[in-house]
Each structure stands twice: as C-alpha cells, then as structure tokens.
Amino acid sequence: MSADPKGQTAEFIILGAGGSTGVPAIGNIWGKCDPNEPKNLRSRTSALLKYNGMNFVIDTGPDFKHQANHHNLTQIDGVIYTHDHGDHTNGIDELRVYKNRQGANIPVYGTDETLGSIESRHGHMFESRSEFYAQVVDRHAFKASDMKKRFEIVSGLSVIPFEMQHGQIMSTGYRIGDLAYCVDMSYIPDESLEVLKGIKTLIVDSAGYHFPESKQHANFAYIQELQDKLQPQQTVLTVLSVIMDYETIKKEAPNNAIPAHDGLSLNINLSH
Numbered sequence: 001m002s003a004d005p006k007g008q009t010a011e012f013i014i015l016g017a018g019g020s021t022g023v024p025a026i027g028n029i030w031g032k033c034d035p036n037e038p039k040n041l042r043s044r045t046s047a048l049l050k051y052n053g054m055n056f057v058i059d060t061g062p063d064f065k066h067q068a069n070h071h072n073l074t075q076i077d078g079v080i081y082t083h084d085h086g087d088h089t090n091g092i093d094e095l096r097v098y099k100n101r102q103g104a105n106i107p108v109y110g111t112d113e114t115l116g117s118i119e120s121r122h123g124h125m126f127e128s129r130s131e132f133y134a135q136v137v138d139r140h141a142f143k144a145s146d147m148k149k150r151f152e153i154v155s156g157l158s159v160i161p162f163e164m165q166h167g168q169i170m171s172t173g174y175r176i177g178d179l180a181y182c183v184d185m186s187y188i189p190d191e192s193l194e195v196l197k198g199i200k201t202l203i204v205d206s207a208g209y210h211f212p213e214s215k216q217h218a219n220f221a222y223i224q225e226l227q228d229k230l231q232p233q234q235t236v237l238t239v240l241s242v243i244m245d246y247e248t249i250k251k252e253a254p255n256n257a258i259p260a261h262d263g264l265s266l267n268i269n270l271s272h
C-alpha cells in the first residue's frame, strides 16, 4: 500500500477468521473442517487496518500475540473494539509490550459501554497501580452523538461506528471508507444500515450458518437479506466455527460471498 501519495487507500487484513474457539478448538477438535486445508486454520476474530505506515488493530482476542508476531507488528497506533466478549478482548494485556517499546499509552476506541466493560475486567490496563505496573491504554470512548458519524482516528483516517444487535448486547460495527466490518452480530438495525449505503465490501459475522434460531450470530439467510439491501460488490464471511469447512461454505455461501481466512488482505478506498 505504499504507492498512495494522497493517502486515499488503506489495507484491511483479516488477522483471525475463527469463532470463539478458533479452529481447531482446544483438544485439536477440527469439527467438520478439513485439517489438510490451510485456510481452515483459524485464530480468533480480529483485523488489522494499515494506513499511511500506521497499524490499527480491531479487537485483541486470546490469539493476539500470535497474530501480531505472524504479521510482524512491531508498532501499534491504536486498538478499536467491537464489544467486550473474551474472544475479542482477552489479549489486551499484550499491549503492555507496545506501550513499553513505544514509550506512550496505546489509544483504545469503542463505545462507553464496551470500554467500561473491558475496564471493569482489565482495570490494571487503564490506570497505574505501581511504578512497575503503569497505565497502558488511553480510553477514547464514542459518545452517543458520535455514532453513525465520521470519527477521525488520525488525520486522513476516519471510522463510522454503528450499533448492531448481538444476542443480549449491542456491539459496534465500523464503516471504513467503502468497507464495512460487522462482527459480532445477529442483526443490524435499519438506522445503522443507513450508514452502509454504497459500500463495496461487506465483512460479516456468519457463525449463525444454517441455524434459523441463531440469536447471537448472523446466519446465511440473514446475510443474503443484507446483500440484497446493501448490494456490496463483495461479501466476506468471517467468525467461522469448527463446523464451517472452507471449501464447503464456499459452495454454500449466499450470492457468491467468499469465506475469510487468516491473512486475507482487502483494499479500502477511503474517499467513500
């Protein structure tokens, strides 16, 4: 992404396309996934946004250290959180290494509710408790008035946060240029869909698979509905569980959606 003098593009990399257990699940449980297909090896859901030499991570799950080393992430300029479920946040302690190396607190972004919940479980990251355990992250909470509007992370790079239903809680989806990242969710309210008009790439939680009763995650029937409403040029399925074999879901995917895999790289046009 270096040949971009105007800073109009960014790179979006799927760090992890797995559900809450990853694939294989602990105990080397591959479920219905073919162990001989490298794209079935999935770490927990996370993504990396690369812009103008900077790195922004979306969620820090239990596999964050492994993901960071795999992508040689020697510097992090911020973390954007979708919601406080352990498979998206429990790797937050690893940010201490970046704080010590960079000599500055790491900015973290999310709704007040999400950051408050993370802080209640990982308070030592948000405040200094002794000279040996200094504060690591700086809290940047979206106010209600920030939702569905451009929020500038750094000059030239904005995200638009929007609410999604995820079982009993609300999670935060993000539009970044012409790409929308929608994990975890079972349903996107109409008010939120308004800000997704004109997207080119829809990355979507699909752990609900073929289960009509899924209350936590979107199923394929709902993803098809979203595609019909939003008409994205490409749809990428993520949050893939052990019963979702790569080649199998590639054939079953609604409207030629493609399954994500760890390391999948996508381009973002930021002028949208």
Ligand SMILES: [Zn+2]
Residues within 6 Å of the ligand: 083, 085, 166, 184
């Ligand atoms: Zn979740």
